[in-house]
Each structure stands twice: as structure tokens, then as C-alpha cells.
Amino acid sequence: TTNSILTSNNIVFKKDPSTKEEDSIATTTSSSSSSSNILHDDDRDVRIKNGSNRSSSSSKNASYYPYNMVWPLPQHASFGTMDTSICLDASSFAFVIDENGACCRTAEPMSQSCSDLYEAFDRYKLLIFDHTVPSSSSNDCLSYASIYVQHSNSKLDFDVDESYSLTIAASSSSSSTLSEHEKKKKGNIKISATTTYGAMRAIESLSQLIRFQYTTKTFMIQHVPWHIHDKPRFVHRELLIDSSRHFLPLSTIRSIITSLSYAKMNVLHWHLVDDTSFPYCSEVYPQFCNMGEYSSSQEYYTREDIVDIVAFARKHGVRVMPEIDIPGHTSSWCRAIPDICTASKSILSPAINATLTNQVVFNLLKELSNLFTDSFFHLGGDEVQTVLWDEDIETVKYMKLHNISSSKDIYLDFVRLAHDTILELGKIPVGWGEIWTNFGSTLNGGVVLQKWLIQQ
Amino acid sequence: TTNSILTSNNIVFKKDPSTKEEDSIATTTSSSSSSSNILHDDDRDVRIKNGSNRSSSSSKNASYYPYNMVWPLPQHASFGTMDTSICLDASSFAFVIDENGACCRTAEPMSQSCSDLYEAFDRYKLLIFDHTVPSSSSNDCLSYASIYVQHSNSKLDFDVDESYSLTIAASSSSSSTLSEHEKKKKGNIKISATTTYGAMRAIESLSQLIRFQYTTKTFMIQHVPWHIHDKPRFVHRELLIDSSRHFLPLSTIRSIITSLSYAKMNVLHWHLVDDTSFPYCSEVYPQFCNMGEYSSSQEYYTREDIVDIVAFARKHGVRVMPEIDIPGHTSSWCRAIPDICTASKSILSPAINATLTNQVVFNLLKELSNLFTDSFFHLGGDEVQTVLWDEDIETVKYMKLHNISSSKDIYLDFVRLAHDTILELGKIPVGWGEIWTNFGSTLNGGVVLQKWLIQQ
Numbered sequence: 001t002t003n004s005i006l007t008s009n010n011i012v013f014k015k016d017p018s019t020k021e022e023d024s025i026a027t028t029t030s031s032s033s034s035s036s037n038i039l040h041d042d043d044r045d046v047r048i049k050n051g052s053n054r055s056s057s058s059s060k061n062a063s064y065y066p067y068n069m070v071w072p073l074p075q076h077a078s079f080g081t082m083d084t085s086i087c088l089d090a091s092s093f094a095f096v097i098d099e100n101g102a103c104c105r106t107a108e109p110m111s112q113s114c115s116d117l118y119e120a121f122d123r124y125k126l127l128i129f130d131h132t133v134p135s136s137s138s139n140d141c142l143s144y145a146s147i148y149v150q151h152s153n154s155k156l157d158f159d160v161d162e163s164y165s166l167t168i169a170a171s172s173s174s175s176s177t178l179s180e181h182e183k184k185k186k187g188n189i190k191i192s193a194t195t196t197y198g199a200m201r202a203i204e205s206l207s208q209l210i211r212f213q214y215t216t217k218t219f220m221i222q223h224v225p226w227h228i229h230d231k232p233r234f235v236h237r238e239l240l241i242d243s244s245r246h247f248l249p250l251s252t253i254r255s256i257i258t259s260l261s262y263a264k265m266n267v268l269h270w271h272l273v274d275d276t277s278f279p280y281c282s283e284v285y286p287q288f289c290n291m292g293e294y295s296s297s298q299e300y301y302t303r304e305d306i307v308d309i310v311a312f313a314r315k316h317g318v319r320v321m322p323e324i325d326i327p328g329h330t331s332s333w334c335r336a337i338p339d340i341c342t343a344s345k346s347i348l349s350p351a352i353n354a355t356l357t358n359q360v361v362f363n364l365l366k367e368l369s370n371l372f373t374d375s376f377f378h379l380g381g382d383e384v385q386t387v388l389w390d391e392d393i394e395t396v397k398y399m400k401l402h403n404i405s406s407s408k409d410i411y412l413d414f415v416r417l418a419h420d421t422i423l424e425l426g427k428i429p430v431g432w433g434e435i436w437t438n439f440g441s442t443l444n445g446g447v448v449l450q451k452w453l454i455q456q
Numbered sequence: 457t458t459n460s461i462l463t464s465n466n467i468v469f470k471k472d473p474s475t476k477e478e479d480s481i482a483t484t485t486s487s488s489s490s491s492s493n494i495l496h497d498d499d500r501d502v503r504i505k506n507g508s509n510r511s512s513s514s515s516k517n518a519s520y521y522p523y524n525m526v527w528p529l530p531q532h533a534s535f536g537t538m539d540t541s542i543c544l545d546a547s548s549f550a551f552v553i554d555e556n557g558a559c560c561r562t563a564e565p566m567s568q569s570c571s572d573l574y575e576a577f578d579r580y581k582l583l584i585f586d587h588t589v590p591s592s593s594s595n596d597c598l599s600y601a602s603i604y605v606q607h608s609n610s611k612l613d614f615d616v617d618e619s620y621s622l623t624i625a626a627s628s629s630s631s632s633t634l635s636e637h638e639k640k641k642k643g644n645i646k647i648s649a650t651t652t653y654g655a656m657r658a659i660e661s662l663s664q665l666i667r668f669q670y671t672t673k674t675f676m677i678q679h680v681p682w683h684i685h686d687k688p689r690f691v692h693r694e695l696l697i698d699s700s701r702h703f704l705p706l707s708t709i710r711s712i713i714t715s716l717s718y719a720k721m722n723v724l725h726w727h728l729v730d731d732t733s734f735p736y737c738s739e740v741y742p743q744f745c746n747m748g749e750y751s752s753s754q755e756y757y758t759r760e761d762i763v764d765i766v767a768f769a770r771k772h773g774v775r776v777m778p779e780i781d782i783p784g785h786t787s788s789w790c791r792a793i794p795d796i797c798t799a800s801k802s803i804l805s806p807a808i809n810a811t812l813t814n815q816v817v818f819n820l821l822k823e824l825s826n827l828f829t830d831s832f833f834h835l836g837g838d839e840v841q842t843v844l845w846d847e848d849i850e851t852v853k854y855m856k857l858h859n860i861s862s863s864k865d866i867y868l869d870f871v872r873l874a875h876d877t878i879l880e881l882g883k884i885p886v887g888w889g890e891i892w893t894n895f896g897s898t899l900n901g902g903v904v905l906q907k908w909l910i911q912q
Binding site (some may be wrong): 041065132133134211212213214215217250251281286289290298300302304305307308 | 669673706764
């Protein structure tokens, strides 16, 4: 077997500034040779060709406007002049599913993916129409956006299609044979996406184009017509949270997930436990729920909490990738089950009871794997101080008894145990770069690596 | 007429640490001579008599537990031992209005005050039951709290009664002639309040006593029976926000109001405009909506925004007291209507057009007075640099023409104009301490003063 190593084109790395997604901005070049307004950002080659607005400002930032109204920058975008605008009817505006595609309301029972999209409709209506307006102010404004979705049963995972197109046209561009009523009914905001999660990205982009105009008290989109074709440059766009070094309340995690969706980030990397604390109430090992807390307050996540967070994230188009960092960050495990650790209680060790140690690792990973539904499961593997085993009398005895010549082999055994468990559960193990620098191709196949050290 | 000056017993002052509400904590003394658990905080004399728990800890903070589970400290509280606890049924728990009092669901149409309370029920159920639990875990737990409210039509204003009592008894304390079913139906959480806003304070206290127990996955109240009788020590407990020196989005203001309700604070003092910006879209003077913003983004509050915030606050038992700081903090007015200011555009002046200047002050205050429904309207009056008038050629001419010997009289004229306007509208003018130190008893009657300077 060979190792699948996602390169910087496919994964956002921890702590490596050279691979930031914002690269696409840093390498932007511009040309004003054309009067059409086209943004084309592909293969790290950004070509901006803009017209009337460019000349109105010489500052670098202003030259991006109105491209930068949608953030991150779409792959392709074109737009009209500032004077051409449409308004939206705040009181009656609706997202309407195109009946030629998936997710019609009449299709019962509704799939989870479609249900997630309908919830997003409600969420975004509250986000977009964030001012109460007099009912008269948007009488003749557009009252719906049309959404075409191709597939109704997409699972949000590392391979989900997030591409979308968004077209916003002025009413006058409709066929002149239509009555005024028909023009409004036909609508002039069209979204098209392969999956419901792509449609959510489109709605996020749309929401960023809508501005409240205080003088007229209307919700406006300027620079129509807009034509946006977009897809993520990186399939994996994550933020890492660490609930061990400091406990994060559920409301904080939900708030972070909501923010991720605004930035079209798609992965919450949840570094759940570490040396500092083990804030998870395990079903198989309930003793963690008394011995793992960060402070004197009870600060834990239950199984139900995790299920809730994973569902909340999915509804926002965000995957949750758990991390259980084995074996280098496990001293909190020792408080609950001392026999699986060295005498110093600083790290897992097979010395006292190898069977028990392996069982605890296996059972915890299996239990968590059922709660975190994503295909990726991060197993850490960084910063392992093998000296902790070399200095532990029982571990040294164990190594002699089993003819283990180097404590680095203990390290490898734990990495393999963790990876094999996750592979056996049908998932993809993820690990920090040190497992590659230490063990290279001797690792199990199918491991995804993440760098956090710049020199690695 | 005489001036009503609220003393430190009745109002929370700005920037004066000696009058903080937390005084009641600083002066706390304790005695462990009794085995009953009674907290009695009245007239700055806090007597804590606690029993079994005290001996379990010698630290100062721990000695307050479990008194400090409710914060701010209730006026009177007694409680049982840690071992006596009840659990709540998360899946079916309801706040139930006692039919002997006001706010029954059958009483149609429901008053605003009762409707606010029902909304609070929904809000607090989400706050209290903040973990999903397996349905089996709270089968035999208490499923409702009974709420008796005396008056259905209370207006939230400076004189509203916020007192309440809260009793939480264990099921076993019910009459032994009741069946198990009846015991549960009778309930053992009772709230009694004069007004719906007092009932909200009771529910806030109740919510602070409920803790999630991770090992059993139940919502528990320990130390029953609880008997709490509480009322605010200060009728006016405010937080000042300043939306001029920095714009605050509506979502931020809502978040602040929610936080105030957790701390049983009851006034949001909204310092709306100042020299820096005038973020209000006036109906009478629409030019402010183009000339008053803080930054290049459109950052304003519309009339509808203010109505929404005032309603949101009222639903949380929080009054909104607006402040228009006249005449010392008005340079932002000059950008929109230059003729009402000195030539330096730094402060209001009657010199160019006294009628217009007076009209603008009067009309703006009248317009805002309709939106902010509270009886209190703050008119500032602090930090007036009379030298700005002495150095303004037109103002000096105006003073000579009208035989005004000192620019301090211009200051007084503006203060009187503002106060008279608010009094004429049937409201109570509030002002900063300088108007008292400068003008004392020559002020209009019925003015409420707030100190912000320690030496004043």
C-alpha cells in the first residue's frame, strides 16, 4: 500500500504561512486594458479586468471593490456598474427550490441534505434582513431567489462538491414579452449547485452582496448583473480548536462553526483531549467523566453534546474532524486509568498491562468514531518524548522482555494501533508530520498527513 | 419646584467606585454560630449564618457557596444541605402560570407585560436545558415550575416592582396524603412576584441554581429546600454604551442587553450621539443619515432599529435610557446642519440662526422621545468648553446683541432648552453632575443627576 499525502493544494496546514489560502490574493495582478468587469482566479493566476470603477480610486484596496464584497474571492466573477442595482422585498423574500432539480418540498421523506438546505434558507433570511423596514419601502422589489440543486442525497465529507454558480440580473433584462408580474415571478437571482452544500456556499456569497441602504430603507444589490462561478481551491479548509488546554462551552463552539460558514471554511478540527484535560464523558470508561475536567467546574462534553455539535456543523456545511492525540499527549488519560501509563503518569505505556492499554485506546476510538461521522479521524502523533519510556522502570523491563531495542518502537506501536483501529472502522487516519519524519513508508497505508512544524 | 436628586442608594453612578452595588459583598461579615443556613442582606448589613458546608472549606470564596450560586446576592436566602437535591425533566419541563394570579393564557387579549413573560419562559428553557439528554434520564424528575404574578399590566419603567420570591422544595416535603403522581403534579418550584418583570428576575435566579450533572445526565438543584426573597437594592442599575465613539452593531447591542438580564441589571444607558459621530437616521432631518456616520461604511440606526432594540430590551426586563449630550458633545451635528454651530463647527451655537438651532434641538428630542418609551431621557450637559463660544466671532456678536454677559449663560440656555423640551413631553430629564455644580438650584425642577466625576 502507498500513503496518500495531501499536498498544499488540497489541505490547509497548521502553522505553515507559505500555504495559506490567502496566497491567491498575494499573487494577484491586475490589468485595466478592458472595459468589462471580470474576475478570474484559477490556478493561482488572478486576472482582474475592470472598468468604470477602477478609475475612481487609485488605492490598492479600493481597486478590488466590488470583487471583495464576496469573501473569499470567487474563482470567477463578473458584474455591472455601480448604478445598476436591484432591491429585495424583505417582508416576503423566499428561497425557492427549482422543481426541475432535487429537494422539492413535495419529495417526501426529505433527505437530510435537503433538510439542511431548508434550514439554511431560514438562517440566511434572518442574517440578510437584519433591519426592520416599513412595509411600503420594498413594494416593487424582488421577492425570491431560485435555487437549482442537482443531488438530494449528498453526504458532507471530504469529497463533497461545493461548487456553485450565482447569477443576479436586473428585472429589465428579462424577456420583454413577459408582463411586469411575470418578470417578478421569474425572478432574477438564480443559484445552481451540484449539492445542497454548494447551494449553501452560493447563499453565503449572495448574502455578502446584499447591503442595507439607510436612506431608502431597502436591501440592495449593486453592480448587477453578477455572474459568479465558484468552487473551493482547497478541499480541506479547517480551523483547529483545542478543548483540552482550555474548555470551550458548547455555545462557543457553535459560534465558531457559524463563523466558519461565513468564511466558507469547511472543517472544524476538534483537538478534543490532551495532557491538560480529558473533557469527554465516555460511555465505556465513565471514570473519565470524574477525572478529566479542566477546572473545578464540571467541564465535559457528553456523547449527546458531540452528536449535537456534529449535526449543527453539518447544517452549516462544516465537517467535524476529531483529534485524539496518541501517544504524546495522553497524561490526562493516566488520571482516570493509571495502569495504562508510566509510573510518572505522563504518557501511555504497555508496561503494566498491555492488553488493557490497547483495549482502552481501541474502545475509546471506536466509541468516538461512532459519534464523529466524518471519514477523517485525526490521531495526532506529534511531540512524543520517548525519554519518558526510557526513564520508566516498568517500561524498560517490558522492552527487555519483548526484545524491543528502542523506545521509538513503542511510539510506532501506538501509532499503528491507533491507525489500524481507525482503518478497521472504515475511516481515514490523519496524523501530524512527525509520524512521517519518524516512520515514513513503514506507516499504514492511506494515512493523511498534516504539517505543523515549518521545518518538517 | 425642587430638584429630585437620586442618591447613591437609588442610582448606579458612572465612574464612582465608592457606590458600586458590589459594596454589599465588600462589607460582608460571617458568623458560624448557627446551624441554619440563612442569608440576609439588607441595609448593607449582611449576616451569613451557615452550617454544614462552611466547615468543608476554609477559603474565603468557598465560604459563600452556595449563596453565590445566585448572583447578585439575593436579599434573603435559605437553603438545605448539599445532599438534598431535586432533578428537572428536561424533555417536558414547563413554566406554568398560577391561575389564581394574572397572565393566564385564557385571558385574551394578552397584555404586553404577560406576553413578555411567556417569551421569557421559552428563552429560559433553552438556557437552562443546554444539553441534549437521553429521554430515560429524567423520567421521575420535576416537570414544571409554578409562577404566580399579581399584576398583568405593569409598564417596565423606573418605578416597576421587581421583587420576587422563589421556593424550591423536595418532593418528599409535600403532604404525605398525596399520591406520588399528585406530588409531582403539585410541583415543588414556586415563584411569586408582583409584576411579570419581577417574575423574570425569579426565573433568572432559578436558572442559576440548576446545574447539569454529567455523570447522571440530569439537570439538578442541590441544597433544597431553597427559600429566596429578593428585590433590587438600587432601582436604577445601568450599563452605559457609547455608539458614537465606536459604532455598535445591533447584534452587539442585543448581546449586551441579554447579558444585562443575567446580572439583573435593568437599564441600558444608550449614549447615542457625540462629537465623533451621529449614527441616527432622523426622519425630520434626513441629512444626518448621510453626514453622521462613524466610518466609511454606512453605520446608522434607523427609527425601526431603535424600536426593535427598545422592545428587545423590554422583553429582557431592561429599560433603554437614551442620551443626547447637549451642548458639549455636539460637533457631529455641525456636519449635517452647519448653521446651528460655531464657525469652527465644534459646538452648537445660537449665533447664526437661533430659531433654527432651537428647532433642531427640539425636533430631534421630540422624535427620539417617541422611539425611546422610557420615562427617563438623558441630556448630558457635561464637559462644556464655553471658550469655544468666547472665541467664535458670531457668537460674541450674538451675546452683545442680546446683552448676554457670560458664555456660561449660553450653556445654561441649551441645558434649559433640552430639559424644558423633555419635561414638556411628559418625561424626566437626566443630566451629568456638571449641570448641578454649574447651575445648582437654577435648573428646572424634576431633573435627575448622574455623577461621573469623583470630585463633584
